[in-house]
Amino acid sequence: MGYSRTSTICMIGTTGIVVTVEASVFKSASKGSEAVRMSGLPDSVVNQAQTRVRSAMANSALSFPDKSVSVNFGPASLPTTGSAADLALAVTIMCADDMVPGHRLDGAVLLAELGLDGSLRSVPGTLPALMAARQAGLTTAIVSPENASEAALVDGMTVLAPRNLATLVAWLYGQTELEPAVPAEPASVPKIPDLAELRGQPTARRALEIAAAGGHHMFLLGPPGAGKTMLAERLPSILPPLSDTEAVEVTSLHSLRGRFTGGSAELIRHAPFEAPHHSMTMQALVGGGHGHVGPGSLALAHRGVLFIDEAPEWKRTVLDSLRQPLESGEVQIRRANVSIRYPAKVMLVLAANPCPCAPSKPHDCTCPARNKHRYLSRISRPLIDRIDLRVDLPAVPASAILADQVDAEPSEPVAKRVATAREAAAARWAEAGEAWKLNSEVPGPALRSAKWRLPPKTSRTADELLMKERITARGYDRILKLAWTIADLRQHGMPTAEDVTAASELRLGYTIT
Incomplete structure (x- = not known):
């Protein structure tokens, strides 16, 4: 009987837990290969991993053991979710069957999905997962090439990114060497819309400055073209850059959403800005969903701005789901056997037209008073009560738009x-x-x-x-x-x-x- 074990990471919210993948391979009394028996609390994606592992090995000129295979994910009480354990599962089974040597895996964490062709594919949450691995004392990370740039952001870890299972096996035998991944060169600082581009609205500009200084929520009410969206989009330009701790925290949330897959990755240093569409579901806004539970737009706006445009057009239940997170600064998602938390300290900016017909000039409105009241009352009073300041924006005069010289104060001062x-x-x-x-x-x-x-x-x-x-x-x-x-x-x-x-x-x- 052969036995082996490797390490991978399971993410619960923003917390990474080191999972030990154990495999025992032994001859069965019956003839023929048997299905892999898994213990612990693997979800359906993990249970299906044996199909991916069998095909990946077959297409990498490797033979799956024609024996009984028992796999355990420990701690057994921890729900193991997602496809990040695929690579660890395959390597552990091969080591247990003495197909490959495992001495080069000491202190290593394996984090990648396997394609049927044996390729290593990306998984979300690589950054926070490897930070947890480093904290647990692991020193080497084996990830997919698509996650290499993101993984290299973790100091103190050697990051290897073989393109497929066959290349990894060759490295385990010492037949080839893998160059450690290095952090990508810093890209140019992203251009953030500047307040100098905003015409008129001196009261709103002052309110924006006050909101930024104290981290207050805002409600912008005005006709189309008054500058509600322009104001909200320029709020990040007057917010301080994120500290190192905050940058890691924010980048980890975006990593969990898979936003760095397939490209260069670097820490997010500026306040994020999220502007979801009014058709968004509650799960997409606050997080959750069936199977894989990920952060929603609210958590992705952590340390930055969440802009809810056309607020009366949103479903009232969806908007009201913001009430508790705005007070606590975090999202709590409860499942049968696990509680997931995402940080959500945001500046909320609501925007709305004053009435359904939304004319550019107030005197052109044809809505009865009751229709105006009914329209704005779609935003519940408890949510409005959590908004610190309200600004009524008038229409921008034509003179401000057509002026050749603009004296608007830029964002820097x-x-x-x-x-x-x-x-x-x-x-x-x-x-x-x-x-x-x-x-x-x-x-x-x-x-x-x-x-x-x-x-x-x-x-x-x-x-x-x-x-x-x-x-x-x-x-x-x-x-x-x-x-x-x-x-x-x-x-x-x-x-x-x-x-x-x-x-x-x-x-x-x-x-x-």
Whole structure:
């Protein structure tokens, strides 16, 4: 009886778990080959791997053992999903049957799908998987050529990328050498739309800066052509670049979605921007699905911007699925025997036309008042209550469009002010012994505590709105958070009455008289 084992990685959300693939090959009392018996908790894709392995070996001039083969995926209590274990399964069976030597696999992790022709094919999540492997002490990664560039991003690992199973077998015998993959040369910095391209809308530009400085959610309401999409697309240009830790975190999520397959890969250093279509399903937005559970657009926008255009056109249940993740900063997906979490700290930007007919000029609207109300009420009040600020955008005048010279402020100086305000907020909360980085992350009770409560004269505008029931308790807390952000941008030590009033007007979407 022969026995062997190798290592692969199973992803549960963003967490990689080292899986030991064990194989035992022995002569059976009955004649002929038998199906591979698998134990553990393999899903249907893993169970079908024996078909891929048999064909891959046959097309690589290798013979599948004409014996009984038992395979175990351990820990046996861990659900093993996807096709990433194909290569480990094939190599383990061959080593157990003494077809190939296994000494060169010490400290190695195998991560690739097998094609029927024996080729190594890409799998999603290579970056976070190999980071988990490195943390577990594994030093060599064997992946598909399509994943080589992504795998090379992991420091401290030797990455080998044979093109097929036959080449890997030749390497195991020492008949050929594999050149370790190296990180791809950094590509040119991607061009991000700049605020200088935006005409008019001074109020909206100021609101965008405040939202960026504090990480606040926005609601843009205006006619077609007012610049809602242009504003949202330019929000990443004034956000700070991602730190090393954040870049790895964001890139790992995009890796799990398979966005680096077949091309060069490098860490995402800028805030991501996701703009899903209104026909998107709930699973595509927040994550999930049958079989393989992957991150949705919400998680892919982590540390960046999620833009929901034409918000009233979305299914209400789909939009409402954002409510809990916006509060917690993460997506939780529960299955029968596993709970999956994806980080989802996003800046949400909702956009909508004021009515169904959506004329370019307000006086051209033919919608009755009840139709306008019904249209906007498709966005539920609980979701709207989680939006920090609202901006009503007027139509852009023709003079602004036709002007030869534009004095619009570009993104660079705005980004510097945003960075300065964020640094001030982070320093304040760190000095207080708190882990919050942005004002939007501060819990309302903390801002209402004795330590941070504003004097009555300062908070009077917000207090009156609350007492008159024009805002909810959550709305009151959001105004306080906005006020602290405005104060940081204005370089005030703490919010003034003017800051609170400005925050209240941004929350309501109109001037308080």
